Amino acid sequence: MRPLDDLKKVVYWHETEQAEPGPPLRESVDCDVVIVGGGYAGLWTAHFLKQAEPALDIHVVEAEHSGYGASGRADGFVTPTIGKDIQALVEQFGERRTAEASAAVGRSILEIGRFLRRNKIDADWEANDYLLAATSPAQLARLAEDRALAARLSGGAAPELLGARAAQEIIGSPAITGALRTGGALINPYKLARGLARVVRGQGVVIHDRTPALRIDPGVRPTVHTPGGRITADKVVLTANAHQFTFPGFRNKVLPVWSYALVSDPLTDAQLGRIAWAGREGLVEAKTFLTCARFTADNRVLWAGGPVLYFTGRDLRRRRMNEPRAYRELLTDFRRFFPMWDDVRFRYAYGGTIDITRDFAPHFGSLPGNVLYGYGFCGNGISATHTGGKVLRDLILGKDSDFTRLLYVDRLGRKQPSFPPEPLLSAGVRGMTRLLEWREGRA
Template structure:
């Protein structure tokens, strides 16, 4: 009988000593709710721009515990669900501006790790979008045409043989190489947290936010105290539905991953993968694979269930039926690794919005800011989003504050999801529809 450790693998790669929780009443310039990537990058860029700012972060657990530290570690230029949806809604030029901004973030995250000596296992080795069916080959061809329209003249759909030379999987029919990187997301989050602390930002761990009271100077109420600030930034990802304005703006969708024991030299030799590229299947409910620094294989994706009542409880990490499906997909890609033993099987929650693209903006006359809606593609986009929140907080009219992510004159907030049981039934129907469309496209 297979026995998995239902613990996030990344969390075992670095020990954590949580910081002190918030106690009593404090006053500051900016209070950020949420110590994941969005909140940390916002703090970093704000402190870099205005070193005198008194910035505090209140975090329910510790930085990297939530979605940021559970990500699969793909640092990609993906914005929302896909670039075609952005082109259809915002036009080619605005979609291109957003994609270029997120693409720059891939490189800048690497520079950040080097500048601040953050050992986050950053590997600038691109990723490979692959097709395993004729329908997916057509999707790659469409993506290539769109990439060329957006200025990526070197985009090329690789043949079956060329693709398998990069990653020796018998399931691959074609592939397209795209700029990107791989990272240990937990170590990155912990490294950003250390960096902003060194810059003078105060992080209150173990300080869940109970509510935000808007006003000229809004108040953040936690289990142990309260913060009054000139600006409050809401950066809680899939937990944005805890705040009334966002109650039904996101749907918490679970995603799952499995991590093996370190592969032996003999096992590694069976699958050509010299470039260590991230592998992503070209479909809506994607599957992806990568190698970790210590040569474990990660396989993730597959089912992306929504559990009734917005259930985000950790008990959903133990879902044997999900891991059976995920392991069957792994064997479809890598039958030569049938003897590989998986020791970690875990999940996390992504914040999905109706239009499948991130949203940033302000409320309460500009005193409350927000950023959310990455739909599972947030490592690079959160870095870009940190700059958006910086400029919104400082009242700057900039290239970042004018990106299509920002709600306002040219973009409305996402439509609300329906209440239960319609949301549960709709999520199940949407999953079936995406599978059907992927098979026919």
């Protein structure tokens, strides 16, 4: 293994496509809708709004450029996930409404693939499913519970619970003791973000790169203030991901945490031949703060997840990319899963922030003063943001639709649960982490 100090602290995906940020805002603008955040959630919202109402004047403000943040640092798993704890959603909303939300996100997987083909975006799309794998008796028991719940939500259809031998025939890791094969896809998340931005610009949406939102004044016609000018609109939409907490009304609604990844050099034919993994499926360990693995288009191994770290004061500074303890834990887990790859050399080590909510699920809705919001994808946003763009489209247009009736939407009686303020927050995160580790370690 390459020493940690020798790893490139650069997001691997960012080196797969060149990006030239567009010009920042340098004037005052008046428009119909301004979206704060140029990641997946904001761009899908702009895309679906323009499809529905082509005459709308829509502007997007982005602090860096599309794909720089969470959207371009994702691990590239396109899954039907609607929250970290689907059982809690069932208990709160019932099986029918949970099934409706799950089906909507599942459809988004297919629609993203069609979007890429229709717009000729080469984002290394691989519709090859993923394996939700157990490595302990406790995880295997939870997979059996997940399968039973999936069968109820789908009216009887559910994937087969595979034993160790059958699972290892798909992905030959000796750590795997059982698995569920789940529908999904893999993608280069940065290429998706950049391609989506190009499509949205082609629809006539104006994206102001390098334009952070400093303040929002709600009102009959709310205003977004930036370093170079302000934008006044009929509606403001906040899709700021882990930075959502910086805006009034969301301070204690979002917990920004860091997740980390390692990416190897391209594997040789000899290295690839040591393990059964012919289908190139994604691999996800069945626990809340998961570890996951996949191949990139050029046969690198991406190994990600591991410790999810919160830094006191909601610290999002770039220096948090360099956290040796996170990479050490990732390397230890990698060796547990893939002892046959002791000569695989990692090249990249990087981190990114995730927007965690108290109930581990997304939230959409509106605040007084014509401000709307969508946040809380909890690290599972590639397909959920696509669905969320349709939710926000219909909320902005004032439509009562299947999307605005999804359980995500706060105006239907769902509350935004809060985190405590500091210093209770840091203590609470430590306690929650220990509780989850204890729960997931039970046999």
